[in-house]
Amino acid sequence: xxxxxxEAVAAKAGGTVASFEVEKLSLGERLQRFLHNYPTAxxxxxxxxxxxxxxxxxxxxxxxxxxxxLVLQQVTIIGIIGVAQTLVVLTAGIDLSVGAIMVLCSVVMxxxxxxxxxxxxIAIGLGFMVGxxxxxxxxxxxxxxxxxxFITTLGTWSIFFAINLWYSQSETIRSxxxxxxxxxxxxxxxxxxxxxxxFTLGTITLILLFIGMWYALNHTPWGRHVYATGDDPxxxxxxxxxxxxxxxSVYIVAGIICALAAWTLIGRVGSVSPQAGQTANLDSITAVxxxxxxxxxxxxxxxxxxxxxxxxxxxxxxxxxxxxDVLWQQFAIGLLIILAVATDQWIRRV
Amino acid sequence: MFKKxxxxxxxxxxxxxxxxxxxxxxxxxxxxxxxxxxxxxxMKEGAEAKAKELGMTLQSFAGKVxxxxxxxxxxxxxxIAAGAKGILITPNDSKAIVPSxxxxxxxxxxxxxxxxxxxPANAADATFATDNFKAGELIGQWAAATLGDKxxxxxxxxxxxxxxxxxxxxxxxxxxxxxxGIDLKDAKKMGDEDDKRIVGNDVTQGxxxxxxxAMENLMQKDSGVNVVYTIxxxxxxxxxxxxxxxxxxxxxxxxxxxxxxxxxxxxxxGVIGATSMQxxxxxxxxGVEAVAEFAKSGTKPKNTDGLDFVNTGVELITDKPVAGAxxxxxxxxxxxxxx
Numbered sequence: 001x002x003x004x005x006x007e008a009v010a011a012k013a014g015g016t017v018a019s020f021e022v023e024k025l026s027l028g029e030r031l032q033r034f035l036h037n038y039p040t041a042x043x044x045x046x047x048x049x050x051x052x053x054x055x056x057x058x059x060x061x062x063x064x065x066x067x068x069x070l071v072l073q074q075v076t077i078i079g080i081i082g083v084a085q086t087l088v089v090l091t092a093g094i095d096l097s098v099g100a101i102m103v104l105c106s107v108v109m110x111x112x113x114x115x116x117x118x119x120x121x122i123a124i125g126l127g128f129m130v131g132x133x134x135x136x137x138x139x140x141x142x143x144x145x146x147x148x149x150f151i152t153t154l155g156t157w158s159i160f161f162a163i164n165l166w167y168s169q170s171e172t173i174r175s176x177x178x179x180x181x182x183x184x185x186x187x188x189x190x191x192x193x194x195x196x197x198x199f200t201l202g203t204i205t206l207i208l209l210f211i212g213m214w215y216a217l218n219h220t221p222w223g224r225h226v227y228a229t230g231d232d233p234x235x236x237x238x239x240x241x242x243x244x245x246x247x248x249s250v251y252i253v254a255g256i257i258c259a260l261a262a263w264t265l266i267g268r269v270g271s272v273s274p275q276a277g278q279t280a281n282l283d284s285i286t287a288v289x290x291x292x293x294x295x296x297x298x299x300x301x302x303x304x305x306x307x308x309x310x311x312x313x314x315x316x317x318x319x320x321x322x323x324x325d326v327l328w329q330q331f332a333i334g335l336l337i338i339l340a341v342a343t344d345q346w347i348r349r350v
Numbered sequence: 351m352f353k354k355x356x357x358x359x360x361x362x363x364x365x366x367x368x369x370x371x372x373x374x375x376x377x378x379x380x381x382x383x384x385x386x387x388x389x390x391x392x393m394k395e396g397a398e399a400k401a402k403e404l405g406m407t408l409q410s411f412a413g414k415v416x417x418x419x420x421x422x423x424x425x426x427x428x429x430i431a432a433g434a435k436g437i438l439i440t441p442n443d444s445k446a447i448v449p450s451x452x453x454x455x456x457x458x459x460x461x462x463x464x465x466x467x468x469x470p471a472n473a474a475d476a477t478f479a480t481d482n483f484k485a486g487e488l489i490g491q492w493a494a495a496t497l498g499d500k501x502x503x504x505x506x507x508x509x510x511x512x513x514x515x516x517x518x519x520x521x522x523x524x525x526x527x528x529x530x531g532i533d534l535k536d537a538k539k540m541g542d543e544d545d546k547r548i549v550g551n552d553v554t555q556g557x558x559x560x561x562x563x564a565m566e567n568l569m570q571k572d573s574g575v576n577v578v579y580t581i582x583x584x585x586x587x588x589x590x591x592x593x594x595x596x597x598x599x600x601x602x603x604x605x606x607x608x609x610x611x612x613x614x615x616x617x618x619x620g621v622i623g624a625t626s627m628q629x630x631x632x633x634x635x636x637g638v639e640a641v642a643e644f645a646k647s648g649t650k651p652k653n654t655d656g657l658d659f660v661n662t663g664v665e666l667i668t669d670k671p672v673a674g675a676x677x678x679x680x681x682x683x684x685x686x687x688x689x
Contacts, residue, residue, distance in 0.1 A: 067570055074563055170388045171689065172558075172612045175587060176619050191595060198595070269558035270591045271612075273584060275386060276559055278415075320567040325541070326513040326553045 035343065036350040039292040039300055042343055043307040046290075046336070050311060054318030062321060069197035075313035076202045077102075077268060078283045080261040082291075082305040083213050084254035085284040090217075091230040091250050092297025093142070093149035098258050099280030100160035101134045105262035107168040110272030113182035114173050120184035128259040134160055135255020139248035157281065168274035175270030188267025202264040206306075209260070214302045226250060231298025286312060286333065290340045294348065311336065373642035374405045379429035380634065381422050381439040383466075385412035388610060388689030389630050390440065393464065396631030397438065400638040408638070409434070419443040426450045429459070436460040436641030438478075438634065444469035444517065460644040462651070464633045466518060467659055476640065476651040477659035478633045482521035482607070483528075485626035486579075488666045488675060489605035490529020492624045493577050495672035496603060501531070507568040508551040509561055509580040509589055510540055519581060522607050523551075526579045549575050554585040561588025569596070580606045583613025583625060590621045609667065611687040617667050618680035624668035630688055633662045 025033070035042055054062045061067060081098050088095040105127040113123035134156070141152045178185050188202040217223035228236040229243045236243050261280075266272055291308030293300025312333055319329045380397045382390035394410050401408035409432060411425030419442050429437055430453065437459055441447045444466060451461050451473055463474040471477055494501045508526075511519040523540045527548075535542045541551045549572040554560035561580060565588065569575055578593075580586040586606040593599040599621075606613060609627025616622045640651040654661040666675055667683040 061570065070566055070570065074566065077559070165386055170386060170391045172388070172584065172587075172610075174612045174615060175591060176616070176621070189591075265559070268591075269562055269588055271558050271584075271587055273558050275557055275584070278555075278557075316563075317567060317570070320550075320552060321570055323550060323571075330513070 032347055033350055035347045039294075039347070040304040040307060043290055043292050043304055043311060043340070047307050047311050047314065050314045050318065054314065054322070058318060058321045062318060065195060065197035067317070067321075069199060069203075071310065071313040071317045072203050072206075073198070073200055073268070074317065075287075075309040076200070076206045077261055077265050077277075078280065078287055078312070079206045079306055079309040080209060080257060080264055081280050081284040082287040082309050083209055083302065084257040084261075085281075085288045086291070086293055086300065086302055086305045087213070087226065087250050087257075088149070088254050089230075089285075089288050089293050089295060090226055090297060090300060091247055092233075092295075093247070093250075094153065094285065094295070095138065095149065095251070095254055096153040096281045097134065097138060097157040097160055098254065098261075098284055099277040100157045100164065101131055101255055101258040102262045102265065102280060103274060103277045104134065104160050104164040104167075105131045105259040106265055106272050106276065107164050107274055109185055109262060109266065110173045110178065111168065113185055114177055114272075117181075120182040123182065124184065124263060127262055128256060131255040131257075131259025131262070132252055133255070134258070135252040136248070138255070139251030142251065143244040143247050164274050168272075170274055172274070173272040178266070178271065185263070185266045185272075186270060188264040189270065190267070200267065202267050205260070205264060209257070210302060210306050217302055222246070222249070227298055229297075283312070286337055289344075290336050292340065292344065294344050295341070296348070299348075308340075373435075373645045375407065376435040376642070376645045377407045377409060377429070377432055378638055378641045379425070379432075379434045379437040379439075380408060380410040380637075381425045381429075381437065382410070382412045383416055383440045383442050384414070384418075385410075389465075389608070392688040393440070393630040393634040396634035397638050400635040404638065404642045406638065406642060413442045417442050419446045422447055423450045426454050430454055430457050434459055435645040436462065436637075438462050438464050438637040438641070439474075440465045441468055448473045460641055460650060462637050462640060463659075464637055465630070469517075471658045476653070478637050478640075478651075478662055479659045480628035480633075480664050481657065481659075481661050482518050483525035485607045485628065485664045486522040486525020486527075487529035488525075488626050488664065489579070489607065489624050490526040490531075491675050492529075492666060492668060492672055492677070493526075493579075493603055493605050494530045495674060496623065496670065497577070502547075504530075504547050504577045505572055505574045506530070506532075506548050506577045506579065507565065507575045507589075508540070508548065509554050509564045509568075509578060509585050510551055511556050511581045512553050515540060522581060523579065526605070530577075554581060554588065556582050556585055558584050558588035558591070561585035562592045563588075565589035565592035569593075569598075576602050578602055578604045580604060582606060582608045583610050583616065583622065586613070586622050586625075587616060590616075609665070609683065609687050610689040611684065612689075614667055614680055614683040614687040617669060617683065620669075623670065624666060624677070627665045627667050627683060627686065629662050629664075629686075636660070636662065 108130045109123045109127035112118045112126050113120050141147050142149050191200045225241050225246045229246045233243050287308035288305050290311050291304030315332050316329050413421045461474045463477040465479050467477045468474045520540050524537050532545045550568050552564035554564045578589050583606045586604050593602050603623045606622050606625040666677040668677045669680050671677045
């Protein structure tokens, strides 16, 4: 064949330039892709559906600004802890010790202020330091000793809780004593009203924390490193990310957020009880999972957790207002968890 | 502590039957529901002090969480192996623990249920407990008498423990309603009453957080709530915070059960109107004494007349006494409180 034949051959070829095959997607596949791109859409849909359903069942009262703002108050603690949990879950880990860290921090704040008579701001600062220290212990065990997060935090959960019982002597510090001697501890409980809705400084903190963490995760190198480490730690390392450093920072930040939750908890219940927060670890995981963050790491949106916490709060409040027995609240939340994880498995297949 | 005759009896018995000797050095086991609740912490303190006084060795065990039966089964096995003379137990699961208790009794161990009876109650040699129904009844009567004529238009919120309908939860709730003068329907079941004065039941897990949330939800159901029954004092403190947040804390009567020191201080401060005090230290110390007596003479404790348990007593604490209900003030209560 002569070289000039090229043109002739080329002329015979199809005129279309390189193109992708246009896939014909079924409705289900489109939904699957949509959810893959917007993991928060599914929980948001459930939230709106739940609000609508309870409006029909319970009536006007349910949608009253006061009631809706009440639900927000009720999910404040779990929402804040949920931020810590989301961070950890994004790195494909899990933190079972969050509730114990929170209670320990609240007891440290309460006892140093009331029993030892330290100035409130120092007591709160000490609480935050204890939170950071607990997180650092978790992070150290996971990154240096290479222990799996589940087992590590299962162990530290027990340890932190035992220290809490020892330090607090299982004694509750009363709201009245705190109000008298260290009212700064109850700062987060200060409330105000806007058009019939009631907010506390705790709920404002919750919202600011979510906005701050959304920014950090999406618009800072650290945030991108967290996602990368969770998605594929080896690829992240090859890309030059010090994954151990990222993991350690995640657990320390989670510990500090738990201390923030502790301060908020004192504001909400007034008192300091070493018995508090016993289910906070599982509740926060519930919020994270319903919020669409994948337990396999690397995928999920921080606002999903807020929505997840709200879904649980709306169900509890709505079913209570409808006069439904508590065991059905548990039943409904169990169904939601299964549904959320099933959805996650489905959208992972894209 | 013990009369000379009983020592003489014990000595003579010890000559006859070496196995039934004296209490000195005998092992007594204490198994509590958890080791976190101050109620059980005090119970342990009471048992330790009494065991030391009588020269006995106390071995304590606890469930990991409320409802943890497995750990209690293990504890009984360990105590049988350790050759304990007696076991004092607050069962996490009144029914599930029975086979293990039977094993212990077959091994010649005196088993006493503290605070919570077994099911059936006679599966244990004895039960030392608060009459929880009576505890509820006292605060119910107090609330009704305090309201006077207004009691017939009362709006009552019931803040219970959890959804499991466990015996203590049911007895206090139903006792309160009976004391207040409400038809119970089935006295073994909470929430089946149809009296219009009841706004609703909600659960608190016996914690401050739970108390606050339950109160908030019930107030959403009916903002006119003016009587609040609470399963324990932490739940009452949480309910108070919820009322305070909407400026209603002065218009609502809160009643509770327990007699913990923070709770009694809350009676003093007017947070809680009245509370029924129970005596965990007494349950434990009487339990240890009964084991000592059994180790010495083989006699088992007898129930209080008319009840299927040994009543360790309950006392109404309030600073606003009413006619027809004997009570002591919070000042006096603070001397007797626990935890």
